[in-house]
Amino acid sequence: MTERRPSTWRLAGRLAWYRPGLLLLSLVFFVAASSSMVLIGWLLQQIFTTLGGGAAAGFDGLGLIAVLAAVEVTRIAASWAGVLRTLYWERLRGLLRLNLLRAQLASGGPGAGSLPSSTGEAVSRFRDDVDDFLYLCEMTVFVAGELLFAVGAITIMLSIDPLMTIAVLLPLAAMVFTTRSVSNRIRDRRVAYRRASGAVAGLLGEMFGAVLAVKTAQAGGGILGRLAELNERRSRAGLRDQLATDLLDTFNRLTVDLSVGLVLLLAVPAMHSGRFTVGDLALFAGYAAALVAMPRYVGRLIAGHRRAGVAVDRMTALLPAGSPAALVTHRPLFDAEPPPAPYLRAPGPLRSLQVRGLTAVHPGSGRGVHDVDLTLTAGTLTVITGPAGAGKTTLLRALLGLLPGQAGELFWNGEPVADRAAFLVPPRSAYVPQVPRLFSEPLRDNLLLGSEDAAGLDGVVRSAVFDDDLAAMPDGLDTAVGTRGVRLSGGQVQRVAIARALVRRPDLLVLDDVSSAMDVHTERQLWDRLLTRSDRALLVVSNRPATIARADQVVRLDHGRAHPGRERLAA
Ligand SMILES: Nc1ncnc2c1ncn2[C@@H]1O[C@H](COP(=O)(O)OP(=O)(O)OP(=O)(O)O)[C@@H](O)[C@H]1O
Numbered sequence: 080m081t082e083r084r085p086s087t088w089r090l091a092g093r094l095a096w097y098r099p100g101l102l103l104l105s106l107v108f109f110v111a112a113s114s115s116m117v118l119i120g121w122l123l124q125q126i127f128t129t130l131g132g133g134a135a136a137g138f139d140g141l142g143l144i145a146v147l148a149a150v151e152v153t154r155i156a157a158s159w160a161g162v163l164r165t166l167y168w169e170r171l172r173g174l175l176r177l178n179l180l181r182a183q184l185a186s187g188g189p190g191a192g193s194l195p196s197s198t199g200e201a202v203s204r205f206r207d208d209v210d211d212f213l214y215l216c217e218m219t220v221f222v223a224g225e226l227l228f229a230v231g232a233i234t235i236m237l238s239i240d241p242l243m244t245i246a247v248l249l250p251l252a253a254m255v256f257t258t259r260s261v262s263n264r265i266r267d268r269r270v271a272y273r274r275a276s277g278a279v280a281g282l283l284g285e286m287f288g289a290v291l292a293v294k295t296a297q298a299g300g301g302i303l304g305r306l307a308e309l310n311e312r313r314s315r316a317g318l319r320d321q322l323a324t325d326l327l328d329t330f331n332r333l334t335v336d337l338s339v340g341l342v343l344l345l346a347v348p349a350m351h352s353g354r355f356t357v358g359d360l361a362l363f364a365g366y367a368a369a370l371v372a373m374p375r376y377v378g379r380l381i382a383g384h385r386r387a388g389v390a391v392d393r394m395t396a397l398l399p400a401g402s403p404a405a406l407v408t409h410r411p412l413f414d415a416e417p418p419p420a421p422y423l424r425a426p427g428p429l430r431s432l433q434v435r436g437l438t439a440v441h442p443g444s445g446r447g448v449h450d451v452d453l454t455l456t457a458g459t460l461t462v463i464t465g466p467a468g469a470g471k472t473t474l475l476r477a478l479l480g481l482l483p484g485q486a487g488e489l490f491w492n493g494e495p496v497a498d499r500a501a502f503l504v505p506p507r508s509a510y511v512p513q514v515p516r517l518f519s520e521p522l523r524d525n526l527l528l529g530s531e532d533a534a535g536l537d538g539v540v541r542s543a544v545f546d547d548d549l550a551a552m553p554d555g556l557d558t559a560v561g562t563r564g565v566r567l568s569g570g571q572v573q574r575v576a577i578a579r580a581l582v583r584r585p586d587l588l589v590l591d592d593v594s595s596a597m598d599v600h601t602e603r604q605l606w607d608r609l610l611t612r613s614d615r616a617l618l619v620v621s622n623r624p625a626t627i628a629r630a631d632q633v634v635r636l637d638h639g640r641a642h643p644g645r646e647r648l649a650a
Pocket residue numbers: 190191192441442443444445446447465466467468469470471472473474
């Protein structure tokens with residue numbers, strides 16, 4: 080049985096309590112603004128009573144007007160306290176996004192298949208669903224202030240004329256009832272709209288990521304057609320979503336007019352009979368004008384609650400291992416301590432790295448690697464080989480902690496490693512994936528990636544067999560590599576990525592099939608230069624005979640199981 084998720088209200092309450100001080104201050108300002116409205120209505124009544132020759136409560140006409148002006152100024156000042164609210168909401172927004180991001184990082188991110196859909200679609204969840212959920216918190220605090228005003232105003236109105244008060248309130252009650260009954264439809268339309276928006280964002284992201292594939296397959300027309308189709312669906316869904324909210328708003332406005340009309344109708348005979356004064360009418364008109372907005376606010380709150388429920392479900396899908404409560408877990412937005420220095424060298428240079436019983440299975444497919452044992456020694460080359468889909472990449476990523484593994488232990492020089500992802504980083508380890516990505520920045524920045532250690536660049540460029548290429552580039556290290564490195568050949572991108580890894584001077588260099596786009600001569604040079612150091616272990620995925628021939632150890636993977644052995648040639 081699936082666990083029931085905490086209610087949307089509960090989650091919103093937990094989130095709102097993230098900064099209790101700021102929340103209470105916001106509430107104080109809302110209450111100040113709304114109670115000043117009650118005061119303004121009462122002052123209006125007193126002014127009109129005085130003007131009509133009646134006795135007012137202790138002030139003359141001018142005195143009352145001065146008090147009214149003062150209260151109005153206070154009210155305006157209170158509403159300017161919005162700056163404070165912005166501070167508060169930005170913190171809540173930050174916390175939600177931080178929790179989503181942490182969950183994604185912990186589960187291995189998109190590479191581990193932890194997204195429910197495309198990355199573009201996930202970005203829309205980070206942006207729009209976070210805002211939908213925050214809207215509920217914001218609306219709740221706002222409506223709480225308005226409700227306080229309503230209670231004060233209704234109490235005063237009831238003490239003046241109960242019948243007239245009911246005439247004001249009845250249509251408003253009808254509004255709340257109607258809003259409640261259509262709220263399910265509002266939720267469904269919001270779900271449909273978010274889904275349609277996500278599909279457009281997702282396709283756009285994938286289109287940009289696969290521009291070359293689209294061009295070479297001459298599939299531009301087809302893709303654009305699909306985009307137009309999804310866009311059309313989104314605009315229809317958006318229209319329906321907006322229409323539902325707007326119709327409700329219009330109905331609410333009409334009800335408000337009805338309410339004011341009723342008061343006027345009832346006021347005429349009451350004033351004739353003398354039990355209702357001009358001052359009373361001013362008070363009722365003032366309060367009714369403010370009260371009529373109430374049901375609209377309550378309506379928006381109810382609709383907002385529906386939308387927030389959808390947002391919670393969509394955000395929860397980004398928490399592969401977490402419950403919705405993890406969305407609103409309180410934690411500091413900024414780490415108190417600076418992150419540990421990445422270039423810390425401990426606990427001693429690599430002599431050996433042992434992997435015992437490593438098991439990592441992709442939840443989506445049930446495929447992966449099972450019970451793999453491996454020992455890497457400094458100064459040696461270990462090659463992982465095996466057919467497509469055997470689990471080679473999965474093994475590397477699980478070993479480095481980039482995928483959540485189900486079992487397995489790691490020992491660095493015999494010492495157990497508790498947190499692989501945190502431990503196997505430069506300068507202990509560097510990883511070059513199967514399809515390395517470069518930034519649209521000059522070569523130098525791509526190599527350094529923020530490191531200030533530029534002294535050894537010539538050496539690493541040579542080790543990665545990129546020295547001749549670089550010498551042929553008129554701008555040298557200042558060469559712009561184009562968007563994601565498109566101005567370089569596939570083999571050049573691979574070698575730049577290797578050089579980038581070497582800049583970090585890793586003890587363990589992990590390369591996933593990085594010689595696939597190199598000619599035999601370049602590949603041989605690469606191993607010649609990389610294998611000169613006795614203090615570095617190389618772990619390489621490859622099926623190339625030239626690479627396997629250089630290996631000190633070959634591990635053949637088949638259906639996720641390792642078969643160690645010294646193989647000179649790939650099968
Ligand atoms: N994110 C994922 N979600 C679900 N299944 C996955 C995921 N990534 C890989 N797999 C599956 O796990 C198995 C191992 O994949 P892996 O990429 O490790 O194979 P490989 O040996 O590196 O293949 P290749 O030589 O083609 O790169 C495959 O069957 C693949 O379909």
